[in-house]
Amino acid sequence: MSAVQERPLDTEEKRPMDLKRRLSKTSDNGREKKPREVKTSGKASMVQSERMVRATQAKYRPYFTTTQVNDDSDSTTSSRSPLGDEALRVTLEYPNDAESFLLLRPVLKGQAGKVFDDEAEDKDEYNPITDLIRTAYFIYDCYLTPSQQKPLGDETQGIMRNLTKHRNRRNGPGFIQAVQDFNCIINSLKEQGELSKNAKEMRNPGYDLACHILYQVYSRTVAHQAGALNNYQAFSNNVYGEINPVLVQEFITKTKIHSKSVFMDMGCGIGNVVLQVAAQTGCEAYGIEIMETPCKYAKRQLKEYAARMRAWRLPTGKVHFRHGDFLDVGSNDMYQTLKRADVLLVNNYAFDWETNHALAQLFLDLKEGAKIISLKSFVPKNHKINKRTMDMPESILQVQEYEYFSEAVSWTNNGGTYYVATVDRSPLKPLYEEMYGSC
Helix, strand or coil: CCCCCCCCCCCCCCCCECCCCCCCCECCCCCECCCCCCCCCCCCCCCCHHHHHHHCHHHEEECCECCCECCCCCCECCCCCECCHHHCEEEEECCCCEEEEECEEEEEECCCCCEEEEEEECCCCCCHHHHHHHHHHHHHHHHCCHHHHHHHCECCEHHHHHHHHHHHHCEHHHHHHHHHHHHHHHHHHHHCCHHHHHHHHHCCCCHHHHHHHHHHHHHHHCHHHHHHHHCCCCCCCCCCCCECHHHHHHHHHHHCCCCCCEEEEECCCCCHHHHHHHHHHCCEEEEEECCHHHHHHHHHHHHHHHHHHHHCCCCCCEEEEEECCCCCHHHCCCHHHHHHCCEEEECCCCCCHHHHHHHHHHHHHCCCCCEEEECCCCCCCCCCCCCCCCCCHHHHEEEEEEEECCCCECCECCCEEEEEEEECCHHHHHHHHHHHCCC
């Protein structure tokens, strides 16, 4: 799944504007207080970044140094040494929780698993420092009013500037202090109930915040075992591929999914689309998947998703995943859900004719106005409604064709076409009246 693009981090640092230190957690003797322990409630807690990185620590190396910064200049001392182990851990406050991070960076490794280059960062691996900074900025941008943002500064000065400045300079003590200063202000707002109030006013997260949260979910539950998803028969109905967040956002807009909608993904894979739709709209969302491994990861993601949405003080929507064959309606409980669904997604790009035909038969039981999103059209372009075709499922579908652009799906960088079919039985009414008379 694509992650939210990181905010640009300056390499040429400008002299920051003066800002009085507020709410410092540093004691009188100058020693920094230890990060607070992350407490868990009775409900399942989110997987901590620290725990995930420790499990694969051979891939990581220290990023920060003990370099000290002269506050009156834009220069650093020339002496650089790795930050000590006791200072590698920092805790970041969330709107309704906290998460511990290790201040490490992923490094490139060779085929034998040995580090290829101690200095070269692996851009494809999870980076806890980048995650921390993005999270801080999303809290700042999405949860604080302009007056609440003021003590934190902005991208050009103050605490928010210090986060990126000290990261770029690899100044460990400066970065840790910036995180502590950020936490002080966030904790104060939490104690006053301000973040809770702001979260309620926001209701559901926007696209960028939803993508960031779902990236956090994916990185902690699936990313380190993603290779297992490639165990399928090539050119079969079970070929695994994901629709990327940018196209899911378009689906939500085009079909007007909202909090009262029922959404269903027929062949949901690891559940990314279901979770994004639920996160952005708060709707009732279902996914069914025939392959055991992707479905297992979907359920694992759902557990982490619920914990993370609590940490961000956001509603989850009602989300359910089922392991089973969407064509075998008699052996699972999804058929009743299908009949009341407002929007169905069928990623039928790799389905054969028989599977698409069998799926179309299910559409006969959909309610009027239900919409079906697909990567291949269920209605041939030359299909005509007449007495011979009036009982075919294609005759109840009105289809619109849309174009998607590059990087919208995981299996190709090229653009393509998707279809939205709306269940509309009104064209059949004259035919039925002609054959059977009006009621």
